[in-house]
Amino acid sequence: MVVRRRRRRTVAKRRTTRRRTKKKSIQFELEKHIAREIWAVLYLALSALTWLSLNQQLGVLGEIWVSALHPIFGIGMGAVPVALLLMGGSVFFSKKISWGLARLTGILLLAVAILGFVHMTVPPDELLEFAQRGEGGGYIGFVSSFIFTAAFGKTGAYVLLTATFLIGVLLTLQVSLGAIIRFITPSPKLVKKAVQVATPEFNIVQAAEDIDKELTIVKPGYIAEQESADDAPAMAIKEVSAAEIEKRLQKEKADKTDESNVEGEIVMVDEKPEAKSGKWEYPGLELLDAGKEAFELNPEDLKSKAALIKAKLEQFGISVIMHEVHVGPTVVQYTLKPADGVKLSKITSLKNDLALALAAPAVRIEAPIPGKSLVGIEIPNTSRAIVHMREIMETKSYKVNKSPLKLPLGRDVSGNSVIVDLVKMPHLLIAGATGAGKSVGMNSFLISLLYNNSPKELRMIMIDPKRVELTSYNGLPHLLTPVITDPEKAATALRWAVAEMNRRYKVCADAGARNINDYNKGRRKDDRMSKIVIVIDELADLMMQAQKEVEASICRIAQMA
Template sequence: MAKTKQKKKKSNKNTVDSEILRYVIALAAITVTLIAALQLGIVGQFLTTITRYLFGTYYGVVYGLCLLGGLAVLFGQKFPVFSVKTLIAIGAVLVAMILWSAIPQDPQLTGFKVFSEYLSHTGEHFSSPSTVAAQGGVLGALLYSLSSLLFARTGTVLVIFALLALAALLMIKTEVYVSLWQSLTGALHREKKPKPKRSKRETESDSLEVAAEERKVIGTVELGKKKKKSIFLTPDDEPAAEEELPSPVVKKEKKKEEKEKPAAEELPKVVSVGSGAGAVNYKLPALTMLDEIQAKSRSVLNQNAASIKGKKLIEVLGNFGINAQLVATHIGPAVTKFEIRPDSNVKVSKINAISDNLKMELAARDIRIEAPIPGRNAVGIEIPNVETTPVKMLELMRQLPEDKKDKKLLLALGKDLMGKGIFCQLDKMPHLLIAGATGSGKSVCMNTIITSLLMRTSPDEVKLLLVDPKKVEFTPYREIPHLIGPVISDGAEAARALKVIVMMMENRYEVFAQVGVRNIAGYNEKIAKEPQPNLQPMPFIVVIIDELADLMAVAGKEVEMSIQRITQLARAAGIHLIVATQRPSTDVITGIIKANIPSRIAFSVSSGIDSRTILDHVGAERLLGNGDMLYFPIGEPSPVRLQGVYVTDEEVKRITDFVSAQMKPRYEDAFIRLEGVDNNESTAVVSAQDDPLYEEVKDYVIETQKASTSLLQRRFGIGYNRAARLIDVLEERGIIGPVQGSKPRDVYIKKPDVQDDEEEN
């Protein structure tokens, strides 16, 4: 222990000595530069004479560079520093200027003569410098003598222009040149040739423009243990992270009038919905319906703040006797994560114990400590960013994993601290619990999940049952064709609807047993290969409950029992449950519900007890709100912190209006009226005034002049009870006649009489 303490004292002393030496060197360089530039005294005049003799006319530029370098060494990261590329560019410009000044006006003079003549006037340069032309100095004369010998006078001029071009290329991004070249060539050929279609690769590059720009900020910054810190370290020189993100080609955004057509993958995809005469060509919403990603300049503010706080963090830990190294810094959309590696003799619990002190010293709104990071010998300390970058739905839709694009229940959640898009596959989870305080982002997360399903699936592939006790959360989705039943707002009806879902699950298992398959994937595959007239492909059913607490208050035992049956058995039947609540207490999220829903999302909560109720871990009480979440999927050892996707109300409205305009919802008979569900009468239907298909059925009967129960079943894909009730209502209203044995029913209203009939009613 004594030896360890001595080593620590020596290392601290060496650090202090190096800091003092750095300040001394910087101050000495600045002082000498100012004395020489201002020609103060004999020393200043002598230094100016030497500098002028070496560099010629541009000796003042050398003074400016020395002054900037001294300030950079003195202030470190607080002063604008130069990258390696910038230094090379400055050197190239300086050499070009000196070389240009050294070129003689007389083209007959060779480089060797110029150099010899300059050396012959060396004494005059020091005795009476004002009488001798400085030109490019002795360095310029030497460079010109070598260049003229190798390339001649004209070649030297070309070398100068090449050096200037090199400096421009290093100082300005390559994309600017590409954009200028495209603009020039486009202006020349715009009238000659029609505009070519955009290639897929170009479209993908354009679509990832902001993603690439943002990843420069959100990406990981490794701080190597062995690598020395350079005073000229900038974001250009930052080493890559362990999991380096790809850097797609970045293109400059074109003007609105020059925008080309969107890529094929962003256009609406057409799929066939239904079968037989009732088949409809259904178009999936295009990505263009989502808000464009706003081009945002690179956030230097977050980077500078992360650099300062990283050093401050190590300093504060040292004040509490915790010696640690900063291993890596991950700048995410809303939070920066610092990975520190404490000495082997430091207890991890000691770091957790000083969390409030760290919060105060770093002036942070809140911090979260992950001690240790699973699978790594490091501790994660998460601190809020100065600026928050919103995560848009369009960006994640363009980043769908290639191997999962055909998965119908793939949902976009958000971005992790590495800037990587996070998706969840609902059929693998297979159910999800979402909890958080009011205003923490829970409702936006629900909108994101529903929007993900609407963007990628047709009504034949996924059906939704929405339970909305608040009566306002799911209002935009009341007319979407994916609904299996009306949006339910009453707690008692919701409990009955869950019983219907249980019955549907049991019916599906009976069909699976008859067909000889084990799950919905095997059933749909077999039906596709071996079509049968009395069997149709089954869609996935996703039940989304917005507020579980209201249901538990109305019918707690029934709801808990139905949720237990669904979560235990419904996975193979293709039925999945998403439950949300803003009251994460044990009387709402019971032990039975937690045991059967292993995948969970926690938003900001008020206490660590609520966090343990949701996740069985603390940490959610440290979240920031506004979409900041902990995602704890099944099979993971610890939660993952994400910034959730932000979907605006305008985006939701555009998508719902688009899908609703193509088809009307076709409800299952069992969800039309739920009064008889308690007595297992799950096929009850509603009167004509409430049936959404009544008007469509009435128009169809008048148009075709045919009416029968079996015809309505085939045409509209509904059950026998509902079709029979619609026929009875049409008969009661005088639209069709009574049954005439084996003869078809008469249709009393002919096509020309439709308008008159509506006026009479």
């Protein structure tokens, strides 16, 4: 009998991979700054508890704490709360300071050295008794002093304690010994700076001592020019008396056409007037007022102000060397050389501080002086010197200038005469506030032109709408027309000037000459072309009254001249 066994069907169990989940462990993590602040709080709390224990304000626990620490530190027990306070404060407020093993070791060595020094003063036979009573350096001082003294003697103990102290300082501060010595030893500059801050008078005295070595007071230019004026070539000026000048002017007036009789167009006088005397006689300098004595300032006052400038700049950390002093008629210029590395902006920003220190209404700083590696500080003079026309015309710089149209501007900050040539401009506009000296300057220019040119060499057109400044020049033989006061006639005169310039351009072109000087070379005096100078006073008023008629002519003259 055959028995069939049924095969049991076994269902393969699917293996399922179960993911093993890691058990999450609870971790207590703190950020670094939180941990630092916790340590800082612990240090500060321990400092406060120690201080309260020393003052017997903490009860039983405080007494136990004090009784445990007192024998250890001895009289140094009072420094324990202070040390804990410093540690807590440094940890709390500074992220750069970390109280690791090295710093803690340094503090321990400092305690050993300091308490050892204290215990070295205790009698040798009572070292232990003092420590037990909490006196001297306590047990720490007893151990360090006893071991060092027994092994190396008293002198050797002092040497080892000193070395321990220095090592403790280096470990605690984490800086080199040389840096510590440089920090605690004041440099001569710091000592000088401290004395300057404490006593400003010292700064001024020190600067005054340097001024005698550094400062050079330059002789004003006008004094030097007057001393050498005799060596300069004399001007071709023939002196005549004032009576003769007045007589000739009256005679010329009678020959001129009066402006009141002219209506409509301007009557231009002949460009080449015949001088009845045959040869023009130039006026003499004695007609001008002579200047007073040379204006000079006290050298001691100049040195004292230079010392004030130097001292004030050094108060702000700017080191300078005073160079020269230039005395001008209205201002005094002090020149100085800044030390290397000093920014000029630091000096210019102290303008108001210098004005306050010098009691000056204003201070001008020229940084740098053109063409020099110096800085100029200009201070107004307490009393201004008057610059006379005759003084300028007697100087060497005026005499050696051969231009017939030279104009004296005055004196610069160094007192030197400033002479300009109208030919090189050839246009000049004088502007300034009321009372600035515009009219004085214009009259000085006209006087210089009259002194250096005859009527054949120079002709002038004067326009004065206000009838104030130029009307006194009526009757001059140099005038092409009497002084013009009517705006319409002024426009007519300017149109004539434009036409005359066009004619002269054509004449010069036909002769192959580039300018008047080239045209006049090699010609007889009667055939030479005279220069024409147009003088307008109060141009703004003239433009307001006849702008359209005047503006076009002025622009054309400016372009062609």
